[in-house]
Amino acid sequence: MQGTVLVTGGAGFIGSHVCDRLLAEGRRVIAVDDLSTGRIANLAEARGYGPLFTFYNVDIRADALRTVVERHGPEIVVHLAAQAGVRPSVRDPQFDASVNVLGLLNVLEAAAVAGTRKVVFTTSGGTIYGEPRTLPVKERARHGSHPVSPYGITKKAAEDYLEFYREARGLDYTILALANVYGRRQDPHGEAGVVAIFSELMLAGRQPTINDDGNQTRDYVFVDDVVHAVALSADKGSGHLLNIGTGLETSVNRIFQLLAAVIGYRGEPRFTPGAGGELRRIALDCEAAGRILGWRPWTHLEDGLAETVAWMREQGVGAKAAGAR
Numbered sequence: 001m002q003g004t005v006l007v008t009g010g011a012g013f014i015g016s017h018v019c020d021r022l023l024a025e026g027r028r029v030i031a032v033d034d035l036s037t038g039r040i041a042n043l044a045e046a047r048g049y050g051p052l053f054t055f056y057n058v059d060i061r062a063d064a065l066r067t068v069v070e071r072h073g074p075e076i077v078v079h080l081a082a083q084a085g086v087r088p089s090v091r092d093p094q095f096d097a098s099v100n101v102l103g104l105l106n107v108l109e110a111a112a113v114a115g116t117r118k119v120v121f122t123t124s125g126g127t128i129y130g131e132p133r134t135l136p137v138k139e140r141a142r143h144g145s146h147p148v149s150p151y152g153i154t155k156k157a158a159e160d161y162l163e164f165y166r167e168a169r170g171l172d173y174t175i176l177a178l179a180n181v182y183g184r185r186q187d188p189h190g191e192a193g194v195v196a197i198f199s200e201l202m203l204a205g206r207q208p209t210i211n212d213d214g215n216q217t218r219d220y221v222f223v224d225d226v227v228h229a230v231a232l233s234a235d236k237g238s239g240h241l242l243n244i245g246t247g248l249e250t251s252v253n254r255i256f257q258l259l260a261a262v263i264g265y266r267g268e269p270r271f272t273p274g275a276g277g278e279l280r281r282i283a284l285d286c287e288a289a290g291r292i293l294g295w296r297p298w299t300h301l302e303d304g305l306a307e308t309v310a311w312m313r314e315q316g317v318g319a320k321a322a323g324a325r
């Protein structure tokens, strides 16, 4: 059997899908999460694997994290736990750094001591490059870039810490710079996921609000495609930072139109002035992930959105939101 994988942030949106995928591959999976934004309900499928799956409600900054890593001696750590929002990081940069820097160091130290072979880390392709000069942006554009939010700053700094642990302690890594991820289990109450937020409101017949003029663009990648990149990184991509997106720019207005068509929502959006710390345009060049991991995005935006909405309908998401009005 392949080695044990420890997934931090395992009860989160991306983390829970990663747990499901690794369990399906026959791995033993240990999930760690403090449930600050993650949900135990996201792990329903993983629990079905019985003794192959273990969950710990632990903060990655705590000493208890080291005990868990020591006990299970994972071959691989997929480190996803993070303060994962741009706006919260602007409001409280110290908290962001405590989770995204000190928490990261606690995880890396524990992994190095336990003899872990590799850490797979997710950084933010939407923030580490700052405002890119050319699109789609290539990985090398991060050198000398200036992230415009504390979240982007801590995510960018993580690469240097990972490189330090690789050099000094022999702990290998692959960093995946993710575009805007969307799909099943994304929290519609989070501040990052425009697809989940708009879908919930439209399903409830309520009017979504678009920050700014809605012509700002993002690169939207489906969660299953991201999970596939994480799985491939277990054995490939040593010492690399790789973009994981689609290379395509999609405006927020376009997302609104596509979701309105899938859901049958006939209203217009409301517009408000944009908040600080946000980019105008971004799309990620993913040629390197193709070459190094053998990874390509599979899911067309229209298909991914339709699947996300179908899942939300199954969960009764719109009905609940309408009731909470």
Ligand SMILES: NC(=O)c1ccc[n+]([C@@H]2O[C@H](COP(=O)([O-])OP(=O)(O)OC[C@H]3O[C@@H](n4cnc5c(N)ncnc54)[C@H](O)[C@@H]3O)[C@@H](O)[C@H]2O)c1
Pocket (backbone or CB within 6 Å): 008, 009, 010, 011, 012, 013, 014, 015, 032, 033, 034, 035, 036, 037, 038, 039, 058, 059, 060, 061, 079, 080, 081, 082, 083, 084, 099, 103, 122, 123, 124, 125, 126, 177, 178, 179, 180, 181, 182, 192
């Ligand atoms: N979703 C995206 O579009 C996107 C884009 C780029 C990068 N990322 C990165 O991917 C990772 C996963 O993001 P996600 O979208 O699944 O977000 P998420 O909020 O659903 O997942 C993060 C998980 O980490 C847990 N967590 C937070 N602080 C913790 C702590 N101190 N100790 C233990 N657990 C803690 C949360 O409870 C949550 O389950 C994050 O590192 C995020 O920065 C996400």
